[in-house]
Amino acid sequence: MNRIDKTFQKLKQENRKALIAFITAGDPDFETSFQILKAACQAGVDILELGVPFSDPTSDGPVIEAGSARALKSGMSLSKTFKLAARLRQVVDTPIVLFSYYNLLFKHGLNKVASQMSEVGIDGLLVVDLPPEEAGDLRKELSGSEIHIIRLAAPTTTHARLQMLVDGAGGFLYLITRTGVTGTGGLDYSAIEKHTAEVKALCPLPVCLGFGISTAADAAHLAPMADGLIVGSAFVRIIAGTDDKSQMPMLIAEKVKELRKGMDGEVIGP
Amino acid sequence: MNRIDKTFQKLKQENRKALIAFITAGDPDFETSFQILKAACQAGVDILELGVPFSDPTSDGPVIEAGSARALKSGMSLSKTFKLAARLRQVVDTPIVLFSYYNLLFKHGLNKVASQMSEVGIDGLLVVDLPPEEAGDLRKELSGSEIHIIRLAAPTTTHARLQMLVDGAGGFLYLITRTGVTGTGGLDYSAIEKHTAEVKALCPLPVCLGFGISTAADAAHLAPMADGLIVGSAFVRIIAGTDDKSQMPMLIAEKVKELRKGMDGEVIGP
């Protein structure tokens, strides 16, 4: 059984919500990134979204864009992302979702992508700029595998379209809290609550919220509404803001714990 | 009898050619200009062309243009030119031709121009930008007076037109040696000789050559071809090139004598 499904099963039993961390692979460099990812998983991340750095991340805000640029500068690529994931799989059992722009996969070769993902033990694939209409080839390549295609839904997604999105998707539904790119704040909790409820009613998969969640208070407010929360820029911001690389894993782990506390109801902020 | 006619009569008897000097009135200032003009006349100029300074002397080259600007700067005007001529008339009997652009006369009032010219003893009027076709009003105003309208003819003037030009003109014909504005050199003696001969055959008036004559050698070459020579920029250049104003009358007088010698056959230059 796919690690993602297993995780949600277990969380459900424990009546807890998934903390999903987005971190760019190779940011700020391969080795530090490995330590950061390991620390995050060990600190209590339920699912890891491993971002493949791309030169033109049009769906991301400035924080993740800068992380992507750092990773690329240090020599990161899709192939090395697979290496990183493989190494991580040696030390943690956390489900890993590969988070990529389509061009990287397309250029690498979709069949190679499929086989390498299986080889290294990646559990899901989220292609941010690949709507289901364009995903036929990718679906075909992954059809033999256990790997889930994770889908995004947006506040602008119609109900009719939501059904279609969920068809053939697996793992969980990534529900975007608001229009815009990653990393920008200003969440309207009550609007999100209403929208999430609607989506959950239509969606057989776990529904996780992402975009703009960065504090324990956000986590505390939003966790009850959904099956999990996705936090990205808040982690990447720590990497950007820390000069001493050796401190990064520890700081990331602390952030995980802080968010975890928020989600588990131990903190309710202003 | 008009002083100009008298002059040509006398020169003819003496078998000499007229030396006609063009000098801008008021250049470099009223008083110095008076001294210069007086010195020129006394040094042997046969006819004086007194230039009225104009802001936009389009028929003149840079030398006379600059002289005009100096005179204007010192406060010269048509009215003051009349004053200057009147004062000159007290001390010399040299014929004076007023040399002007039409706008100055038009704006002053043609009838005032006519009466003031007579009053101060000016003998001729040359309006450089007033072809006979436009000169009806002026002719009317001058018709009662002894004042001659002096006409220009150019190398581009057709024979037919020459007849028309000479009709109603008096004094002498100002024959331009070449196309172009005043003050630029490079005279083609043999072309001028041929052209002058043609014009003389058609013209009952004395024919005088002007434009570009500046040295005794020019004078020596050209004097035999015509009834007189007109020299302008060569004088004005002396004013421009002399710092000490008190020297100007003397230097101008020397230039007059030098040219006179050339014309009288005492110098043949290269």
Add this chain to the structure above:
Amino acid sequence: MNKEKEKLIGAYPDATGHFGSYGGRYVGETLIASLAELEEAWKSAKNDPEFMTEFRSMLRDYAGRPTPLDYAGRLSDDIGGARIYLKREDCAHTGAHKINNVIGQGLLAKRMGKKKVIAETGAGQHGVATATIAARFGMECKIFMGVEDIRRQAPNVLRMQLLGAEVIPVTAGTSTLKDAMSAALRYWVAEVEETFYIIGTVSGPHPYPEMVRDLQRVIGDEARAQMLKQVCQLPDLLVACVGGGSNAMGLFYPFLDDPCEMVGVEAAGLGLHTQQHAASISGGSPGALHGAMTYLLQSEEGQIHEAWSISAGLDYPGVGPEHALLHDLHRVTYQGITDLEAVEAFQKLCRFEGIIPALESSHALAYAIKEAKKRSADEIILVCLSGRGDKDLTHITEYLQTNKLKS
């Protein structure tokens, strides 16, 4: 407009090149023969259907005519008065009406076998147009331009040079358009046999005012037909800026016998009460300059004054002689618009219609806006948008900054 009016189209100039007491040929004797030759050549050319066909196809295929007649709807709505239509000469090749004239004179130069052309320029628009046509016809080209204008209109200097023309800096006098014209005349006097002088406006000695008007009347001919076709009526008021007056004559001429009011807008610079303006008719008096009798900015003694305008193309102390006549006949009214009013109209057209007008044309526009306010929506004002403002970008930005205006 009740009493029977004198018909004006075709009436002027007379056989001697005069518009009433204006116009004529106030030049040195050297040029007379060339002007006569030019007059003959033009007479023959304009009656030669082949020549006129070539002229018309160059206007179409090269200059991009007809230029549009464009209803400035947002601007008109904002004003809430008369409706403003724009005759869009800014869309013509090289960016102003100047091209119409140079195509005609260029073809005439070719017909006369001249291999060299010269021109004076102020804003640089006529210089660019002349350099353009010289390149197109393979003629040698010299453009006379005051050093002050060279400084103010740098992009147009680059354009002329890239087009292969020699730009000759003129330092005499005020170093602006009038001195450039004097310099061109001087050069022409010297090189008159081989050289065709392409004058850029309806001024200069006969036959230039007539010839340039005849070449520019395409503006009005088109606009009149377009008004009738697109709007089914003639405009109540025509407005055009007047530097030398070629775009204005071009627009007005075909309407002269129609019951349309007309206003020629002169540059009032810092105000007609100051010495800093270029309003030869509203602020000048008759006199002779550069070959014609007309209105001039001049002293009591007949010395020519320096003109002043924010717009280099209006910065000339004279005006075409036909305007002098139309003024005296009260057929056209001449009004002044200040630098500031022109700049405001410039900004308004940018913001309301997405058209960056030349500063020259902005004068016409400013008057039209003022006047539209006083009139009702069933009236139509037709404005000649004589050129585009790309050449003015730097200049206007500086002006806005210096005068602390919002850009």
Add this chain to the structure above:
Amino acid sequence: MNKEKEKLIGAYPDATGHFGSYGGRYVGETLIASLAELEEAWKSAKNDPEFMTEFRSMLRDYAGRPTPLDYAGRLSDDIGGARIYLKREDCAHTGAHKINNVIGQGLLAKRMGKKKVIAETGAGQHGVATATIAARFGMECKIFMGVEDIRRQAPNVLRMQLLGAEVIPVTAGTSTLKDAMSAALRYWVAEVEETFYIIGTVSGPHPYPEMVRDLQRVIGDEARAQMLKQVCQLPDLLVACVGGGSNAMGLFYPFLDDPCEMVGVEAAGLGLHTQQHAASISGGSPGALHGAMTYLLQSEEGQIHEAWSISAGLDYPGVGPEHALLHDLHRVTYQGITDLEAVEAFQKLCRFEGIIPALESSHALAYAIKEAKKRSADEIILVCLSGRGDKDLTHITEYLQTNKLKS
């Protein structure tokens, strides 16, 4: 051309927005609804005679269409080969073909009730065109532009600002057009309800490539009719420069089923053998960027390369997806022209025809000149002169000086 060819006009894109394997809609989920809304709106608009009539009258009365078809006689004679005709988009309002597209999209935005428009720009021509139409329609306007391009294209920045647009400097990535487009997409994702994104070329997600082509085909429709009317034959070869490819698609499309050769000219920068070029088809490979599958300049690993060209408007590492298809079908050939070749052609057109072309268009011209030499005088090459070069004056003057070339 003997065997029965597949008819191309009307065949692409398919119902899902694909041109063969290219095109499509490679965007984040947030934009899907808006793109679907846009697709519906465009489908309904283009079948609405009233909408199309308004579009056509704005092209005529505002943009100044039809633009001329102009025979470059002196240039052709100098080459001594095929005859070169120019489709003169430089005469259109704002100085390039870009205006056709923005008028259409602007009208569509109005129809959809959007009050705000955004656009990306490289050379600034599309930014100016968008600011223009926003002013004309009274819409709020933001233009995204890389800081590097802001530096290179200063006059166009001034123009946009005078037109009332906000120019938003983009510092990400290479600070050029691709980053401006990314920034615009990001902004759009956030403000998608109120904002209409006016893409400037035949790229981006469906329906943009189709819509922009349909709006630009007026170039080819006019040129085809003009060729038949003025020259009584179709051209043998069509040539247009290809940045995103909108002027090329606009020219080519109506001729696709005719027996005419076609060449799309990409910017070869310092040479196709270097990394400094912008030739996505000749020097790139398929991939997905900015919403479409197409040819891209990219690394083996799929990272997008910075494009390079002397001409800011060609400086983009992708190309419209329909070009990718036409390349694969061998219907259009894609060739590279270097910076130097383009500059030489620029100078040649200035000197021989009195037309200052945009540096972009100079690439097409350079190829046409090369090709004309190989062909006989009974052949005709039709070049899309996509814009005027006034925006390039400073840049080209610097280039000539740096490279010690005669100006």
